[in-house]
Amino acid sequence: MSVLYFVIQLIIAIGIAPFLTGIIKKLKALSQHRIGIPLLQPYYDLAKLFKKDVVRSKTASWIYTIAPYIYFSTTAVACLFIPFFTLPGWSFKLGDALLMAYLLALGRFFITLAALDTGSTFGGMGSSREVMVSVLMEPALILSIFALGSIAGSTGFDSILNNFVANKGMILEPIYIFTFIALFIILLAETCRMPIDDPSTHLELTMIHEAMILEYSGRDLALIEWASSIKQFLFISILVRVFLPFVVYTEFGVLSIFLSICVFLLLTVLVSLIVGFVEINLAKLRLFKISRLSILAFTMSMMAALTYFVSWR
Amino acid sequence: MWTIDFLVDKIISSFTILTIMTSLMIIGGNSIRKYIKYYSYQGIMLAVVGLGIAIIAKKPDLFLIAILVLFVNGSFLPGLLYRCLNGIGDVREEESYIKIPVLIIIGVAFVILTYYIAYPMLAGDVPRLSLAICNSISVVLIGSFIIAIKKKAISQIIGFLIMRNGVLLTSILLTSGMPLAIEVGIIIELVLTTFIMSIFTHRIDSFFNNTDVSRLTKLRG
Numbered sequence: 389m390s391v392l393y394f395v396i397q398l399i400i401a402i403g404i405a406p407f408l409t410g411i412i413k414k415l416k417a418l419s420q421h422r423i424g425i426p427l428l429q430p431y432y433d434l435a436k437l438f439k440k441d442v443v444r445s446k447t448a449s450w451i452y453t454i455a456p457y458i459y460f461s462t463t464a465v466a467c468l469f470i471p472f473f474t475l476p477g478w479s480f481k482l483g484d485a486l487l488m489a490y491l492l493a494l495g496r497f498f499i500t501l502a503a504l505d506t507g508s509t510f511g512g513m514g515s516s517r518e519v520m521v522s523v524l525m526e527p528a529l530i531l532s533i534f535a536l537g538s539i540a541g542s543t544g545f546d547s548i549l550n551n552f553v554a555n556k557g558m559i560l561e562p563i564y565i566f567t568f569i570a571l572f573i574i575l576l577a578e579t580c581r582m583p584i585d586d587p588s589t590h591l592e593l594t595m596i597h598e599a600m601i602l603e604y605s606g607r608d609l610a611l612i613e614w615a616s617s618i619k620q621f622l623f624i625s626i627l628v629r630v631f632l633p634f635v636v637y638t639e640f641g642v643l644s645i646f647l648s649i650c651v652f653l654l655l656t657v658l659v660s661l662i663v664g665f666v667e668i669n670l671a672k673l674r675l676f677k678i679s680r681l682s683i684l685a686f687t688m689s690m691m692a693a694l695t696y697f698v699s700w701r
Numbered sequence: 702m703w704t705i706d707f708l709v710d711k712i713i714s715s716f717t718i719l720t721i722m723t724s725l726m727i728i729g730g731n732s733i734r735k736y737i738k739y740y741s742y743q744g745i746m747l748a749v750v751g752l753g754i755a756i757i758a759k760k761p762d763l764f765l766i767a768i769l770v771l772f773v774n775g776s777f778l779p780g781l782l783y784r785c786l787n788g789i790g791d792v793r794e795e796e797s798y799i800k801i802p803v804l805i806i807i808g809v810a811f812v813i814l815t816y817y818i819a820y821p822m823l824a825g826d827v828p829r830l831s832l833a834i835c836n837s838i839s840v841v842l843i844g845s846f847i848i849a850i851k852k853k854a855i856s857q858i859i860g861f862l863i864m865r866n867g868v869l870l871t872s873i874l875l876t877s878g879m880p881l882a883i884e885v886g887i888i889i890e891l892v893l894t895t896f897i898m899s900i901f902t903h904r905i906d907s908f909f910n911n912t913d914v915s916r917l918t919k920l921r922g
Contacts, residue, residue, distance in 0.1 A: 560708065560715070562832075565718075679802055680802065683729065683801075683805050683806075684729070687722070688722070694812065698832060
């Protein structure tokens with residue numbers, strides 16, 4: 389059972405993630421009256437990058453070599469903690485949301501180190517900005533996990549989900565509304581989306597994530613791009629799993645699992661369309677105004693946690 | 702589970718928290734036009750809470766008050782403030798003494814203070830709405846904090862109006878609707894106060910060429 393779970397989970401996470409990137413890019417192109425790239429273009433890009441040679445700087449150390457692998461594997465493993473499909477009475481004792489958050493932080497730590505490693509100016513600039521954004525967003529992420537977890541009695545995503553399914557009226561709780569807004573802002577920040585970072589530019593003054601991976605080429609670059617889209621899929625699936633948990637509960641069977649996964653994938657497409665729509669309507673923030681956005685997310689999650697301690701205990 | 706009372710309870714507590722959020726966004730913002738926009742949103746939220754109380758307490762005259770609040774707080778007073786702002790033509794708030802994220806955290810500290818002090822007192826008497834009442838009391842505190850930190854005269858008027866919003870919200874929630882005459886009196890008083898204060902702001906601007914309150918100490922012959 390658990391082997392099946394891991395396999396399905398990883399196949400969905402690794403396989404579907406570039407598709408969502410394609411959808412968001414297509415939506416942005418359509419909003420600008422362009423035809424845009426085909427929906428499967430991210431897959432073609434990855435295939436092309438995997439065929440190309442790797443060029444590494446002579447001064448780079450081993451950190452530069454292993455960072456893409458660590459980034460990819462930590463992001464993929466972090467996907468295991470969000471159950472994409474559930475079955476009656478099935479809870480898994482793998483790890484909770486906090487472990488997920490800090491696995492992502494581990495991957496980010498190595499990628500920022502690798503950007504500093506080659507000694508190029510863009511790498512240093514990009515990694516300092518990335519660390520700044522992540523430091524600003526981390527309190528909001530952890531506080532919203534605590535707010536959700538304190539209702540459910542555990543910080544695991546499976547118990548948050550089960551608790552939600554058990555009490556249908558939860559969607560109107562103030563806690564859920566505010567953690568939704570906080571997690572949406574965190575999604576935009578962590579996946580380098582529009583008000584924080586422009587994912588489609590290589591303009592040196594504004595880029596954050598692109599500046600860090602400027603030195604990479606070939607297979608390494610493909611792994612990093614893929615991991616970034618997996619990270620985006622991960623945050624979108626958190627939104628889907630925590631706030632829109634439509635579960636197809638029948639009995640254990642292939643059909644049940646298949647239906648749950650189909651519903652889940654449809655909802656992820658829906659949420660990524662919302663993300664794309666939000667991104668179309670926003671302009672990029674100045675770097676020093678990011679703290680205001682993060683304080684908004686922090687305030688939202690703080691209010692959610694406070695509301696729990698006041699009215700639920 | 703999905704009874705009307707349950708839904709209304711949740712909607713009331715969510716909307717009172719949204720009122721706090723808009724007040725905190727006014728603390729965090731820089732442009733006075735945005736302040737007025739958030740203030741008009743607060744009028745809409747107040748009207749929704751009034752409607753909710755009207756449904757819970759089954760008081761038909763509260764519907765009338767909710768519509769009146771929606772009209773006055775949601776569109777008439779913001780329109781008045783926009784007119785005042787256009788006459789002055791000065792739409793940016795000055796930099797405050799303290800950095801904005803710190804100010805927002807102080808605002809959240811007010812909310813914590815209210816939860817810590819007022820919630821235990823209310824939880825025995827009005828267990829259903831005690832969270833909403835706590836939120837409205839903290840809106841009063843945040844409004845007075847806005848008056849203390851903003852420098853332009855119009856921002857201070859908005860702080861005062863937010864304080865009044867909090868008072869109105871608290872009174873509606875605590876008494877589940879005061880008599881119609883008193884509510885109408887409060888609203889008329891609000892309109893008159895705003896009139897007088899906008900005229901005053903206009904006079905300050907034509908006299909000093911500036912509405913920055915911290916510069917009013919200069920003498921002018």
